[in-house]
Amino acid sequence: MKFEIIVQLKREVLDPEGRAIHETLGRLGFRALKGVVVSKRYELEFSGSEAEGQEAAKKIADEYLANPVSETFEIRKI
């Protein structure tokens, strides 16, 4: 089974990439655009039970894929 993990910067941390995209899109006429947040998506495939996969995905996200100092993550089964 597969899980997706989305990692993004915490809201209070400046995201220069999102800001650059936002500025450019604003300049291209999307005036109502209020903000852009860039995130990273990982797809993890596991063998074994769903519960085991879920637990491993959480551990991987928490300890490796996201840096708790600056980032948050979400896990979804796909």
Place this chain on the structure above:
Amino acid sequence: MTQFTNIGKPNVGLIQFPGSNCDADCVDTLKRHFGLDTTLVWHTEKSLPKVDAVILPGGFSYGDYLRSGALASHSPVMASVKEFVKKGGPVIGICNGFQILTESHLLPGALLRNASREFICKYVHLQGQTGTSVYSSMLCGKTLSMPIAHGEGRYYIDPEGLKKLNDKGQVVFRYAAADGSVSDASNPNGATEHIAGIASENGRVFGMMPHPERATDVVMGGSNDGLQVWKAFFASFL
């Protein structure tokens, strides 16, 4: 040249990761300016040889994949470096080495994409800060000039962590103007409170984004201020 006597000669280990590219500069600095041979340690080693101190050099370890320094922090040799630090072992991390130290949680905070989004390669000035480490006691009040070369050097720490850093006197360097004044104008990457280098609470682990190993000979670009950082590194454990 500062030379050690044969009795007092420290054995310094340098960890090489795939993508390290400032390793040779560190080796050269220690050889020509301090008369020391460096022990090179490849990242796949499971244990650290007997060394007195460790250098984590700059570069782009593991291609900066995942996050700068993140994969290196989980390399086999780093488990042993973490043990070394636990026992009070001294470590200096420069640029990518600093990123590896924060990713390893050996120093607080994180190093994020520069606010300007640009890779910045230029000489900057650093102002040594008052603090509790040997680095601070040797460098506080001094304005040093040396290069930075990074795309992800914006030091970030949350307000609580920042307060702790300041209260415990762990900030060693802030980006400054040539006269030593610290302001937004002299902050190249948007770092929290212009922080360029910090030490651990016990002062044994030190990380900085600028490159002291690239400022050791005036002929190479106008500054040998980096040598003062290396002297502080040696003083931190000798």
